[in-house]
Amino acid sequence: MAHWSPWQGCRKISEGCKNCYIHTRDGVDGKDAGKVIKTKSFDLPVLRKKNGEYKLNTKDVVYTCFQTDFFIEDADPWRMDVWSFIKERKDLNFLFLTKRIHRLMECVPSDWKDGYDNVIIGVSVENQSMADKRLTLLQQYPIKHKGVVCQPLISEIDLSGYLDGIDFVTVGGEQGINGRPCDYQWVLDIRQTCIGHNVSFSFRQTGTYFIKEGIRYKVARSHQFVQARKAGIDFIAQSGEGT
Numbered sequence: 269m270a271h272w273s274p275w276q277g278c279r280k281i282s283e284g285c286k287n288c289y290i291h292t293r294d295g296v297d298g299k300d301a302g303k304v305i306k307t308k309s310f311d312l313p314v315l316r317k318k319n320g321e322y323k324l325n326t327k328d329v330v331y332t333c334f335q336t337d338f339f340i341e342d343a344d345p346w347r348m349d350v351w352s353f354i355k356e357r358k359d360l361n362f363l364f365l366t367k368r369i370h371r372l373m374e375c376v377p378s379d380w381k382d383g384y385d386n387v388i389i390g391v392s393v394e395n396q397s398m399a400d401k402r403l404t405l406l407q408q409y410p411i412k413h414k415g416v417v418c419q420p421l422i423s424e425i426d427l428s429g430y431l432d433g434i435d436f437v438t439v440g441g442e443q444g445i446n447g448r449p450c451d452y453q454w455v456l457d458i459r460q461t462c463i464g465h466n467v468s469f470s471f472r473q474t475g476t477y478f479i480k481e482g483i484r485y486k487v488a489r490s491h492q493f494v495q496a497r498k499a500g501i502d503f504i505a506q507s508g509e510g511t
């Protein structure tokens with residue numbers, strides 16, 4: 269799995285950020301997670317070895333900006349450089365998640381048109397009001413590959429009006445001792461909506477507090493991904509039958 273963090277640090281923007289892991293972690297380490305800074309790996313995708321080959325070579329998706337939000341305002345002076353690296357590395361696919369999709373049109377390069385082929389944008393939504401707000405925009409915006417990330421899922425969400433042109437939906441509970449509970453029924457309801465719209469669905473992890481059939485379980489971190497996988501409810505969209 270390849271990761272690239274051109275900058276790190278972020279500010280909370282909605283309920284889903286309440287227990288954001290970068291803030292929790294940096295609070296423990298004594299760092300200021302609210303300070304957005306460029307990292308040493310800012311230009312990682314275009315770094316080359318002595319023999320001229322790129323240092324970053326992978327067939328996997330490059331998980332980008334997972335310690336920040338790609339569209340955080342503080343990174344505006346640096347983002348055009350990052351777009352140029354992404355454009356140079358057409359052989360790689362870059363995925364980033366955002367809660368600031370409302371900033372897309374002011375942050376994309378002039379040749380964006382209907383999006384870059386090698387960029388996948390996942391919009392994070394934690395409840396219905398954020399889904400209504402962010403996914404309405406996601407539906408309208410020109411992006412080649414779109415995803416919806418319901419994580420942390422802290423209430424039921426009806427995605428039925430927001431799945432046109434969506435490549436994937438992932439769902440997961442909230443991790444950590446202060447995590448808010450995730451109800452399995454919410455997960456199943458989203459899954460059913462995805463199947464109905466022929467959109468790929470993945471249940472990533474249960475979160476720490478997981479409710480199933482009215483019973484609340486505390487799930488050890490080491491089991492949260494395993495338990496979700498064991499549920500066996502992932503769905504892969506059938507090609508040629510998209511909505």
Ligand code: SF4
Binds near residue numbers: 281284288
């Ligand atoms: S937008 Fe993402 S990275 Fe930023 S504070 Fe919220 S959860 Fe954390």
